[in-house]
Amino acid sequence: MDGDVWNFTLEPEMEEGDLQQAAWAGRDCILFLIDCSSSMVELKENGKRCFCNAQLCLEVVCKIYRQKCSSCSSDYVGIVLFNTEKMGNEHGFLSIYVLHQLGLPDAGKVKELERLTQKYSNIENAYGSGKASIEEVFWLCSMIFGGCRFRRRHSSMFLFTNCDEPQESDINVKKRGVQRIRDLKEKSVHIDLQPIGDNHFNYDKFYRAIFDDDEVPDDAPEATENSDELFNRVVVNYDRKWLSVATMPSAVKLDGRTNNMVNVATNFFDPMTGEKLYRFEVCKYQTYAGRRIAMTFQEVDQIAHFCRPGMVLLGFLPSSRLKVYHFVRHALFMQPDETVTKGSTVFFMALLTKCLERKMMAVCRLTARQNTSPRLVALLPQAETYDAMGVQVDSAGFHVIFLPYADDLRDLSSIGNIQRETADDDKLVQTMKRFVNSFRPPRSIGQIHNPALQKHRSVIEAFVLDREQVEPIDDETLPNKEHIDKTYGSVLSSFNQLMKVEDVSDKRKAKRKAESINDDEGSIDLRTEAKNGLLGRRTIAALRNACALNSVPLYAGQMRKAEIIEAIGNFYNV
Numbered sequence: 001m002d003g004d005v006w007n008f009t010l011e012p013e014m015e016e017g018d019l020q021q022a023a024w025a026g027r028d029c030i031l032f033l034i035d036c037s038s039s040m041v042e043l044k045e046n047g048k049r050c051f052c053n054a055q056l057c058l059e060v061v062c063k064i065y066r067q068k069c070s071s072c073s074s075d076y077v078g079i080v081l082f083n084t085e086k087m088g089n090e091h092g093f094l095s096i097y098v099l100h101q102l103g104l105p106d107a108g109k110v111k112e113l114e115r116l117t118q119k120y121s122n123i124e125n126a127y128g129s130g131k132a133s134i135e136e137v138f139w140l141c142s143m144i145f146g147g148c149r150f151r152r153r154h155s156s157m158f159l160f161t162n163c164d165e166p167q168e169s170d171i172n173v174k175k176r177g178v179q180r181i182r183d184l185k186e187k188s189v190h191i192d193l194q195p196i197g198d199n200h201f202n203y204d205k206f207y208r209a210i211f212d213d214d215e216v217p218d219d220a221p222e223a224t225e226n227s228d229e230l231f232n233r234v235v236v237n238y239d240r241k242w243l244s245v246a247t248m249p250s251a252v253k254l255d256g257r258t259n260n261m262v263n264v265a266t267n268f269f270d271p272m273t274g275e276k277l278y279r280f281e282v283c284k285y286q287t288y289a290g291r292r293i294a295m296t297f298q299e300v301d302q303i304a305h306f307c308r309p310g311m312v313l314l315g316f317l318p319s320s321r322l323k324v325y326h327f328v329r330h331a332l333f334m335q336p337d338e339t340v341t342k343g344s345t346v347f348f349m350a351l352l353t354k355c356l357e358r359k360m361m362a363v364c365r366l367t368a369r370q371n372t373s374p375r376l377v378a379l380l381p382q383a384e385t386y387d388a389m390g391v392q393v394d395s396a397g398f399h400v401i402f403l404p405y406a407d408d409l410r411d412l413s414s415i416g417n418i419q420r421e422t423a424d425d426d427k428l429v430q431t432m433k434r435f436v437n438s439f440r441p442p443r444s445i446g447q448i449h450n451p452a453l454q455k456h457r458s459v460i461e462a463f464v465l466d467r468e469q470v471e472p473i474d475d476e477t478l479p480n481k482e483h484i485d486k487t488y489g490s491v492l493s494s495f496n497q498l499m500k501v502e503d504v505s506d507k508r509k510a511k512r513k514a515e516s517i518n519d520d521e522g523s524i525d526l527r528t529e530a531k532n533g534l535l536g537r538r539t540i541a542a543l544r545n546a547c548a549l550n551s552v553p554l555y556a557g558q559m560r561k562a563e564i565i566e567a568i569g570n571f572y573n574v
Contacts, residue, residue, distance in 0.1 A: 026153030028075040029102055031141055032061050035161035037083035037131075040196070041124040044225070052120040053196045053225065057160040060231045062113040065105045067235075070457045078102040078144065082137045085128025093140055095132035102144060107464040114465075134166040134206075135173050138180035145189055155189040158234060162197035162223065165205040178209045185210075194233060195223035219390025236391050248456050304371040311377075312365045319361045322378055322401065328408060332400035334379070352396060355381040366400070376403040428498050435491045451475040526550055531574045535565045543568070 034040075040054040061079060068075055079099040088097035100109055116122050145155055167173040184191060191210040195201035201223045203216040211217060224230055253262040268277040284300060285292040295303075336348035355361060362379040377400050384396035441448075454473040462470045484492075524546040529535050535543065543564045547554050552571045554564065 026151035029145065029148065029152050029155045030064075030075065030077045031102065031144060031155075031157045032057075032064075032077070032079045033137065033141065033157060033159045034058065034061070034079065034081050035083050035159075035163065035196075036081045036123060036127055036129060037163065038129040039162055040083070041120075041129055043120060046225075050120055052123065053160075053162055054123045055117050055120045056225065056227055056230070057194075057196065058113055058123070059117045059227055060234060062110060062117060063231055064234060065110050065113060066461065068105045069107075069110070070460070074104075076102045076148075077105055080137075080141065080144070081127055082132040083130055084132070085130040086126075089140060091140060091143065093132070093136040095130035096137060096140055097127055098140075098144075102148060111465060133173055134177040135180055138177060138184060142180065142184055142187065142189075145184075145187065155187070157184070157189055157191050159191065159193045160196055161193075162195065162199070162201075164195070164202045164207065174206060177206070181209045192234075193221075194230060195221060196225065196230075197223045198225055199223060217390075219386070221390075233391075248453060301371050304373060306374050307367055309367045309369050309372075311367075314363045314365060314376075316355075316360045316362055317378075319359050319380060322361060322380065326378075326401070326403055328404045329402050331402065333395075333397055334400050335395065335397040349396075352381050352398065355379075355398075356383055362398075363403075376405065377401060378403055428495075431491070431495050431498055435488070435495060438491060439488055448476045451477055526552065526568050527572045527574065530565070530568050530572055535568060536561070540564065 034054060034057045036054050040057075041052045043050055043052060045051075065077065068077060078101055081097040081099055082095065084095055084097045086097050087094055088099075090098075116126065141157055145152070167177065181191060193203075193207050193210055203211075203220055208216050211220075221233060253264070254260065255262055268279075268282050269275065270277055279297060283294040283296055285294045287293075336344040338345050351362070361381065364377050364379060365374050366377045367374045379398040380401055381398055382394055382396065384392065385394040387393050451473060458471045458473055461467070524538065524542065526535070526546055529538075538546075540561050543561065544554065546552075547564065547568065552568055554567055
C-alpha cells in the first residue's frame with residue numbers, strides 16, 4: 001500500500017517536503033436547531049425545579065460549548081431558534097432567529113447561554129413564540145452551511161423539537177421541507193433529530209426523510225426530558241471516535257510589555273570566532289571505539305530512510321498468537337476512507353469479515369513516514385457492537401498493534417523457579433480468584449475522566465467566565481470505600497487473614513526540619529562566615545543584599561551561589 005494513500009502521521013511534526021494535504025483536513029461544523037414553539041416554552045415541573053423544554057435544550061448546548069472550548073477549539077458551532085416571535089436572520093425568514101452564526105465558541109457565547117437558561121421564562125421573554133415554515137428553516141440551514149468560507153470536514157445538524165408533524169395543514173410545505181432535508185443530505189450534512197418531551201414521537205409523519213432510504217430504524221431515539229441522557233446522545237453522535245493521550249496545554253511565553261506571544265529562535269555560533277553558523281555547517285557526532293564519527297543533518301536523515309512510506313502485508317497468524325507481553329507502545333485504530341481510495345471500503349470490510357470468521361490477524365510492515373524506521377504491526381480485527389439503547393459502542397475496524405523485534409525481548413531462562421508452599425498458596429490463590437472475579441470498577445474503560453484535566457478546565461472556566469468560585473469536580477478515580485467494605489468486606493477479610501495482615505501504626509519518625517537560619521542581611525558578618533566556611537548556608541538573595549551593604553563588588557554574570565562566595569572570599573582575601 002502506497003504511503004501517499006494511507007498517509008500515517010504518528011508524530012506531530014511534518015517533513016518539509018511533505019506538501020500533500022491530508023484528505024480529512026478542514027473544520028467540523030455543528031449547527032443546533034432548537035424549536036421555541038409554545039409547547040417547547042411551556043412551564044413544567046419535575047418535583048425539583050421548574051423548567052421548559054427549550055431551556056433544557058439550551059442547557060445541553062451550553063455544555064457542548066464549554067466542552068468545545070477546551071477539547072475541540074477549532075470546531076465551528078452555531079444555534080438557530082425557530083418558531084419564535086422575533087425574527088433575526090439576514091434572509092428575512094419569519095419566526096426564525098439565528099442566535100449564533102457558525103463560529104468558534106467563546107466565553108461571551110457561553111455567558112449568553114447561561115443567562116438564558118437561568119430561568120425558564122427568559123427564552124420566552126427574549127424571543128417569544130410563533131410559527132415558522134419548516135421549509136424555510138431547512139433552507140436557511142442549507143445557506144448557512146453553504147456560506148462557509150473554509151473547508152468543511154464534517155457537517156452535522158442537531159434538531160431539538162417535540163412536534164412530530166410540522167405544517168400538518170399544508171401538504172405542499174411539508175413536501176418542500178422533505179426536499180430541503182434531502183438537499184442537505186446531498187451536501188453531506190448529517191441531520192440528527194433529538195425528540196423532546198414525554199409523549200411518543202412518530203417519525204413516520206414527517207421526519208422519516210432524515211434516515212437512510214427513508215426508513216425509520218428500530219433503534220430510533222425516543223422522546224426524553226432528561227438533560228443527562230440528552231447530552232450523552234448528542235455527544236455520542238457528534239464526538240470523534242479517535243483516541244489519543246489528553247494532556248494539559250503547555251505554557252506560552254508572552255512579552256510582559258505588550259502581552260504578545262514571544263517566538264523563540266535558535267541559532268548556532270562558532271565558539272572561537274563568534275560567527276553565525278548555518279544548519280548545513282553544523283555536524284553531529286557519535287563516539288565509537290574512541291573516535292568521533294561526524295555526520296551532517298542530511299546524513300542523519302538518510303540513515304533513517306529504509307523504504308517508501310506505507311503498509312506491506314507479510315502474512316496472517318491466528319489471533320491467539322498475540323500475547324500480552326508483546327505490548328511495546330499504544331496501538332492505533334484503522335478504518336477505510338472512500339474519499340482517498342475508491343473501493344477501499346469494500347476491500348476493508350471483506351478482509352475484516354474473513355479475519356473475524358477465521359479468528360486471524362494480519363501481520364504487516366508499517367513505515368509511517370519518509371524518515372521513520374519500519375515497524376512490525378498486527379492488524380487485530382474488531383466487530384461493530386451496540387448497547388441496549390442502540391448506541392454504537394465499538395466501531396468496525398482493525399487495531400494496529402505494534403509488535404516487538406527479537407532485540408526487544410529479554411531472555412528469562414536464567415531465572416530459576418521459585419519454590420512455594422503448596423497448601424497455603426492454593427488457598428491464597430482461590431481467595432484471590434474470588435476477589436478478582438467479583439471486584440469490578442463502577443465505570444467501564446473510556447468513561448473515567450482525568451481529574452487533573454477536569455480541574456484545570458474548571459479553573460480556566462472560572463477565570464474566563466468571571467466566576468467567583470471554581471466549580472468543584474467529581475474525582476472518579478477515588479475508590480468508594482463504603483461500597484467496597486459493604487460489598488467485598490468478607491472477601492477482603494479472608495484475604496487479610498491468609499496474608500496475615502495486621503494494622504500497624506506508622507512509627508516512622510518525622511523528618512527533622514533543617515535549622516532555620518536568620519537571613520537578616522544587616523546581621524551577616526561576611527568576613528567571619530567566609531573564614532569559617534558558613535556562607536553556603538545562606539540564600540543567594542541574602543548574600544547579594546549583604547554584598548551590597550558591605551560594598552563587595554559583584555558582576556552581572558555572577559548569579560550562582562558558588563560565584564558569589566568566591567567573590568566574597570577574594571574581597572576579604574580568605
